[in-house]
Amino acid sequence: MADARISLEQVLHVAKLARLTLSEQEAREMQEQLDAILRYMEGLDTLDVSEVPPTFHSIPMLAPLRPDVPARCSDRSEILAQAPDSQWGGFAVPLVLEVE
Amino acid sequence: MPDFPWQSAFEIREQVVSGAASAVDMARAYLHRAEALNSTLRCFLTLDYEGALASAAQVDRARRDGKDLGPLAGVPVALKDNLCTRGLRTTCASKILEGYVPPYDAHVVDALRAAGAIILGKTNLDEFAMGSSNENSAFGNVHNPWDLNRAPGGSSGGSACATAAGLTALALGSDTGGSVRQPAAFCGITAIKPTYGRVSRYGLVAFASSLDQVGPMARSVREAAQLLEVIAGHDPRDATSAERETGAYLAACDRGVRGLRIGVVRDLLEGLQDVDVRSAVEAALGALEKAGAVLVDVSLPHADHAVSVYYLIATAEASSNLARFDGIRYGLRVQGEDLAETYTKTRAQGFGPEVRRRIMLGTYALSAGYYDAFYLKAQRVRTLIRRDYDAAFERCDVVCTPTTPTAAFALGEKTSDPLQMYLADIFTLPPSLAGVAALSTPCGRSRDGLPIGLQLVAPPFEEERLCTVAQAVEDTSGLGDAHPAALA
Numbered sequence: 074m075a076d077a078r079i080s081l082e083q084v085l086h087v088a089k090l091a092r093l094t095l096s097e098q099e100a101r102e103m104q105e106q107l108d109a110i111l112r113y114m115e116g117l118d119t120l121d122v123s124e125v126p127p128t129f130h131s132i133p134m135l136a137p138l139r140p141d142v143p144a145r146c147s148d149r150s151e152i153l154a155q156a157p158d159s160q161w162g163g164f165a166v167p168l169v170l171e172v173e
Numbered sequence: 174m175p176d177f178p179w180q181s182a183f184e185i186r187e188q189v190v191s192g193a194a195s196a197v198d199m200a201r202a203y204l205h206r207a208e209a210l211n212s213t214l215r216c217f218l219t220l221d222y223e224g225a226l227a228s229a230a231q232v233d234r235a236r237r238d239g240k241d242l243g244p245l246a247g248v249p250v251a252l253k254d255n256l257c258t259r260g261l262r263t264t265c266a267s268k269i270l271e272g273y274v275p276p277y278d279a280h281v282v283d284a285l286r287a288a289g290a291i292i293l294g295k296t297n298l299d300e301f302a303m304g305s306s307n308e309n310s311a312f313g314n315v316h317n318p319w320d321l322n323r324a325p326g327g328s329s330g331g332s333a334c335a336t337a338a339g340l341t342a343l344a345l346g347s348d349t350g351g352s353v354r355q356p357a358a359f360c361g362i363t364a365i366k367p368t369y370g371r372v373s374r375y376g377l378v379a380f381a382s383s384l385d386q387v388g389p390m391a392r393s394v395r396e397a398a399q400l401l402e403v404i405a406g407h408d409p410r411d412a413t414s415a416e417r418e419t420g421a422y423l424a425a426c427d428r429g430v431r432g433l434r435i436g437v438v439r440d441l442l443e444g445l446q447d448v449d450v451r452s453a454v455e456a457a458l459g460a461l462e463k464a465g466a467v468l469v470d471v472s473l474p475h476a477d478h479a480v481s482v483y484y485l486i487a488t489a490e491a492s493s494n495l496a497r498f499d500g501i502r503y504g505l506r507v508q509g510e511d512l513a514e515t516y517t518k519t520r521a522q523g524f525g526p527e528v529r530r531r532i533m534l535g536t537y538a539l540s541a542g543y544y545d546a547f548y549l550k551a552q553r554v555r556t557l558i559r560r561d562y563d564a565a566f567e568r569c570d571v572v573c574t575p576t577t578p579t580a581a582f583a584l585g586e587k588t589s590d591p592l593q594m595y596l597a598d599i600f601t602l603p604p605s606l607a608g609v610a611a612l613s614t615p616c617g618r619s620r621d622g623l624p625i626g627l628q629l630v631a632p633p634f635e636e637e638r639l640c641t642v643a644q645a646v647e648d649t650s651g652l653g654d655a656h657p658a659a660l661a
Contacts, residue, residue: 079537091492091536092499092513093529094521103533109592110534114481117550120557127552128559130383131608132369132415132633139409151276157506164501167512 078111079104178206178339179656182248182396185342186289189232189247196229196236196247200291203249207293207340216315216325216334218254220294221261225249228291235289243289245403250285251335251344254295255302256387257376258282261292265378266310267300269523270504279376280411281345281387281404288403293341296331300525301495302352302380304328305597308588309527316584317359318657319623323581326356329390333360336390338657343400344390349381350483351576351601353388354613358576358626361615361652363397363643364390366601368633369608370415372401373408381490382413384483384605394614394643398422401636417634425637426644431465433642436569439470441600447579453617453625454575460649461573461642471565471572475557479602480595482558484531485538485551486606491528492535498523530591559607566632571642574600576613576626604630612639614646 084104088095095103149162158165176184188194204222211217232247252258255265257275259282264270278286285292299309307315307330315330317323318338325334329346333356336344346353348366357364365388372387379385389400405419437458445451462468500506500519507518524532538547565572578599587594604611609630616627627646631638 083537084533087533087537087540090540091532092496092516092520093524093532094517095529103530106530106591107534107537109590110484110595113592114485114547117478117481117554120475120478120554122550122553122557125553125556127549128555128606129552130369130413131555131559131606132413134370134413134415137409137412137416147276152502155273155276155503157500157504166501167508167510167515169512 077104077108079107177202179392179654180342181393182245182342182391182399185248186244186246190236190242192236196232196291197226199247200225200229200249200293203293203341207335210338210340213321214316214318214334214338215313216297216331216338216340217251217294218264218266218297218312218331219262221292224261225291225293228286232289232291243287244399245285246289248290248343249293249341250290251293251296251332251341252282253298253329253332253344253346255298255347255378256282256345257378258292258295261295263295263378264312265301266298266312267523267525267528268311268505269498269519273504277376280373280408282376284404296335296344298331299328300528301378301491302328302347302349303491303527303531305351305355305594306582306584306587307331307356308584309525311525314584317581319361320581320621322583323623324359324584326359326581328352330356332390333357333362333364336360336392337362342391343396345404346388346390347377348386348388348605349384349487350605351598353390354576354601354611354626354628355598357390357613358624359581361624362390362392363394363612363614364388365397365401365636365639366604366611367401367405367636368610370413371417371610371634371636372404373411373414375408375410379494381487382494383490384487394640394647395423395426398426398640415634420637422637422640425640428641429465430461430642430645433466433571433638434469434569435461435466435642436471436565436572437468438473438572438574440472441476441574445575445578449619450575450577450579450625454627457616457627457646457650458573461645464645464649466642466645469569471568473561473565473603475554475561476603478554479558479606480599482551482554482606483598483602484534484595485547486555488531488535489538489548490535492532492539495528495532527591555606558603562607562609562630570631571638572630574628574630576600576628580619580621580623580625600628609633610636610639612643614643615652616646616650618652
């Protein structure tokens, strides 16, 4: 795909950022589909919005504050029961640091 | 139970409250029907016999004890499976959450329980609510009860199907870009996408947090209005929950449309390719005018850009929200050599193709060098779409369009081309981006006998107006009590 809006290298880079693995076949398919979508989205370039402020939230609201009242939090064992692996009252994960 | 299963929520409550039927018998009847038809329709992912019958027994006990019964006492409700239910598995139709059992109830679930509703089970959806046909479910697609070869719509396809087919009286869905309205249109029922902030999102598994809203689905406008009254209201557990008084939605159904100004987006209507949709919408507009409403022309000049804007903003937010599914705290884990490989393997195997595609698009739109060109630009165009509505609402009280460009499309028709699937959302996306209130209600049938939906849009927090106009549409549509024939 010579004039693709997104290169295969970019697809693989984005997959890495998103913590996804794609096979070669999947990456190529993804490139094709994203290319079609990004081409369609070029329609946005017909609008000059340089002076238009962005709308990050449709309904204007301020971050609300609540009274600082102690309350019971969720039960630890109930939460850990949903974890694929837990040990000593915490989530267990594969080794992060090398052990000599 | 004379009109089972098509009796309304009000009739069910009346029978339960008067003692003519017990809530337990009622729940059992719907559970049996749901179980019998689910192999054909596949709209439920989980049926909760135990929980439903326990809640029903509680309602019956409260009645015998002479206690006040809630507005939905004994009424069966189905929940989209992205609403957390304590002790009942909540999968989002994703392999990554296949065995997940939430330790808490969503706000709307609390509200339903307090109102005496009976939660029958959890309904199928497009994985993480991403899709317009329910074909992105990891656990099989749902069938449209009006024609089993057609899509029920999405992403709340299971909730729409279960309601239309009489497997439940009421259902809740969630709507990010049309996910209660579009399946409601395809299945011939009514659904409301409340104003952003009207209903708490606490316990709704997040897809795109600036757009997500929980919405009621029902076979009549009045029932949808009643359900909205139950679930709406401020909840301090959702920081975006509005501190607004809940409206009198049920009462609003009886106000009548005399003098109300209905905005007609003329160029959109004239550009419709599907003549069945166009004539159904025109007939509904004619009936509203006859009932005393005033039709005025309005325009939404930037609505055409909604698909681009939505699929940049929603995917960007999704890519961030779905980062939490990493195989550590809940759901699936596919063990790798190290932590990083565990993340990637879990996510590659746990997410289906559409979810992966949206995470990719969203990650790309937010990534260094592309943020301004894609994400920020989309947010600026979103402002233009919002201003279109501001201008329209200076001229009218409610904007009226079709809900979808066509009636239900065939299963498999759009699955190979994601962009074509996205374009099916063209009419439901603009109100979502603007954050305004919207509703879909049946307004006619195609030549093939498929339902066609009318979309009504009102300014923020004006859901009452939607109920008023939708009731007039229901009263004049002549659709009566028709139900999917295949399932009688």
